[in-house]
Amino acid sequence: METEVGVEGNDEAKHKECGIRKSSSSLSSPKQISDPVVYKLVRVEGDGRLVPATDDELMEVESLLIDDRCGKHVVADPGQTVGCISNEGSSSGMAQLKRLEGWSQPENKKVDPDKLNGRLEYIEEMLQKVKEEERLYIACGSPDCSSAYVIVDSQCSDPHDKLLHIDEKLQCEIPLQEPVPLLAPSLSESHLNQSGSVGECSHPPDELVAGGSPSSITTKPDFSRLKGEICLDNLSIKELHETFKATFGRETTVKDKQWLKRRISMGLTNSCDVSTTSFIIKGNKFVKKGNEEGCNGIYGSFAKDPPIVNQKGLPTCHVGQLDYHKVVPERRLENHNLDDNSGSDDHQKEQRAAKRVRKPTKRYIEELSEVESKESNERLLNLAKNSGHDGLISPKSHVRLVRHVSSGGRTVITRLDSLGGSGIQVPCVSRVRRSRPRKNFMALLKFNPSSMGMAAALVEKALDDHGFPPDDGNENRVLKASSTPEHVHHQFVGVPEKDKQFSVMSVVGLGNNTDLKCMNSNEDSDDNVVTVPTSKGGIRRKHHRAWTLSEVMKLVEGVSRYGAGRWSEIKRLAFASYSYRTSVDLKDKWRNLLKASFAQTPPDTGMNSRKNTGAMPIPTPILLKVRELAEMQAQVPPNLSLTKVAGSARKIVHEKQTGFL
DNA sequence: CTTAGGG
DNA sequence: CCCTAAG
Numbered sequence: 001m002e003t004e005v006g007v008e009g010n011d012e013a014k015h016k017e018c019g020i021r022k023s024s025s026s027l028s029s030p031k032q033i034s035d036p037v038v039y040k041l042v043r044v045e046g047d048g049r050l051v052p053a054t055d056d057e058l059m060e061v062e063s064l065l066i067d068d069r070c071g072k073h074v075v076a077d078p079g080q081t082v083g084c085i086s087n088e089g090s091s092s093g094m095a096q097l098k099r100l101e102g103w104s105q106p107e108n109k110k111v112d113p114d115k116l117n118g119r120l121e122y123i124e125e126m127l128q129k130v131k132e133e134e135r136l137y138i139a140c141g142s143p144d145c146s147s148a149y150v151i152v153d154s155q156c157s158d159p160h161d162k163l164l165h166i167d168e169k170l171q172c173e174i175p176l177q178e179p180v181p182l183l184a185p186s187l188s189e190s191h192l193n194q195s196g197s198v199g200e201c202s203h204p205p206d207e208l209v210a211g212g213s214p215s216s217i218t219t220k221p222d223f224s225r226l227k228g229e230i231c232l233d234n235l236s237i238k239e240l241h242e243t244f245k246a247t248f249g250r251e252t253t254v255k256d257k258q259w260l261k262r263r264i265s266m267g268l269t270n271s272c273d274v275s276t277t278s279f280i281i282k283g284n285k286f287v288k289k290g291n292e293e294g295c296n297g298i299y300g301s302f303a304k305d306p307p308i309v310n311q312k313g314l315p316t317c318h319v320g321q322l323d324y325h326k327v328v329p330e331r332r333l334e335n336h337n338l339d340d341n342s343g344s345d346d347h348q349k350e351q352r353a354a355k356r357v358r359k360p361t362k363r364y365i366e367e368l369s370e371v372e373s374k375e376s377n378e379r380l381l382n383l384a385k386n387s388g389h390d391g392l393i394s395p396k397s398h399v400r401l402v403r404h405v406s407s408g409g410r411t412v413i414t415r416l417d418s419l420g421g422s423g424i425q426v427p428c429v430s431r432v433r434r435s436r437p438r439k440n441f442m443a444l445l446k447f448n449p450s451s452m453g454m455a456a457a458l459v460e461k462a463l464d465d466h467g468f469p470p471d472d473g474n475e476n477r478v479l480k481a482s483s484t485p486e487h488v489h490h491q492f493v494g495v496p497e498k499d500k501q502f503s504v505m506s507v508v509g510l511g512n513n514t515d516l517k518c519m520n521s522n523e524d525s526d527d528n529v530v531t532v533p534t535s536k537g538g539i540r541r542k543h544h545r546a547w548t549l550s551e552v553m554k555l556v557e558g559v560s561r562y563g564a565g566r567w568s569e570i571k572r573l574a575f576a577s578y579s580y581r582t583s584v585d586l587k588d589k590w591r592n593l594l595k596a597s598f599a600q601t602p603p604d605t606g607m608n609s610r611k612n613t614g615a616m617p618i619p620t621p622i623l624l625k626v627r628e629l630a631e632m633q634a635q636v637p638p639n640l641s642l643t644k645v646a647g648s649a650r651k652i653v654h655e656k657q658t659g660f661l
Numbered sequence: 662c663t664t665a666g667g668g
Numbered sequence: 669c670c671c672t673a674a675g
Contacts, residue, residue: 544669545669565664565665566664567663567664568662568663568664583662583663583664584663584664584665584669584670584671585669587664587665587666588669588670591666
């Protein structure tokens, strides 16, 4: 199926333009209204037949034309620009007009090839302009004003189709530059308007292919869109703001109704598979004032479609969408599924929307960005350098690099992630040192008073601070350092001031190591290696220091005295001499003890014997005490508390607790 | 910095 | 044990 552009002069079409202009905020100039020519989209089927375009296609081209005309305005006044594309007003008008016109009229299907080519060129031209505009937007740092975008029909494209290229460009660019949750507008729009019949893209529905029932083409989408838009249209700016906040989880100051509506609808569409459903439901909520039932009745039937829609592996045109789904955290999908089952509980939805999303951990960010960092960097370079034709950017990437700002000399790439549907921007770090400088660095040095050991440590540190991957063969570094110890000082030069001091201090500390004895009392004094293979073939982590029995006992006692959770206290008072045990260590150990005590105490299914051969037996008396303490402090795992603990300890727990509190 | 929890 | 988010 190909996408072509037909040209048609038509009186009624003028109305269409008028309708659109009317709603496009102050962007229109009077002369445009009298423009006698209107372009209409037609799709060329494989067999050469022409099939009328849908609303979206029309709107797309129209907006495109308008964009072209008001481009200057757009650039000059970003805040208002969005109005160039109009969702309101035009829809109903268009619907009516289309029915009047009759889509199957023969003249609509005649296309002059020359004109076609001309149109294509025209479109490409305009695309260029739009691209520039978008750049300007980004350049002037107005992230919130989405640019007027142009949508080229994203229906199935024949690979030879010229338009395909345009399409692809758009797919790549809009995602890249517009700080909106994924999905090119065309997609969202078509989702909204096609009432879930997205499958049309790859497998055109019968009515479309047949072309014999034009009414079905026009009426159905119109219908749905009509309703959907009415829903949003009824909202005041304030309500729109609320909706926006509920949708994206953040405030907006934009006053532009058009913009808000578009954003909201896009957000809703993007935020879940079930675009239609959620959008409508969402709309409902706010429309409750008036056309509640209207929306409900119409969209209720679509509520079950979405999953199917999702399944259709849509090829070219919906890459963006598919990618989006790839990224969406599963949690979110679940949530939405839940929602959609109960179409009425708007309350829940709002609550969830308002629920604070946990910031993605650095590790998460890193791991994501690590995958694409190379790609992304290349792309960024391309974007930055090529103001002209960027090469086709692989639509595969599911992360949108929104822009990069330099902060403190470092380049930070932000990308838009779909976390929690809030569309928040998370920093996208390109592989940065992962762990903070080792805390027990001094201790390490003390353990390795030999010059080589120290050199190795210093070198490692230096390398680390220079952003070298921390884990690439520590042994190599050691060898290098030992073979050329004099380079250590050179490495030092690059070390940040603070660290330099630290290192120097370490060196000094080396001279008068005070309580080396205490530390040496424990085994495991070689911390040079990343992992230490244990006798049983397992590997122990770098800084692991096996817990001795006395330590465990101290820990247990500490917990009994100060209570679990006061780790810093316990550490300060009971572990004063064990500088290498941090409060976190205590907590972890306690966690393990708890687990152990509740796991293996009761049955004793011979596991104990096997464990005894291991590193740390943890005598059962201690475990028992641990369990007792845990019970006292109501730290009992819920499932176990009922089985084992229930009878005997319950009362005690209660008494003790009341006594404590 | 400490605590709580995930990895 | 390590790491990190939150307070």
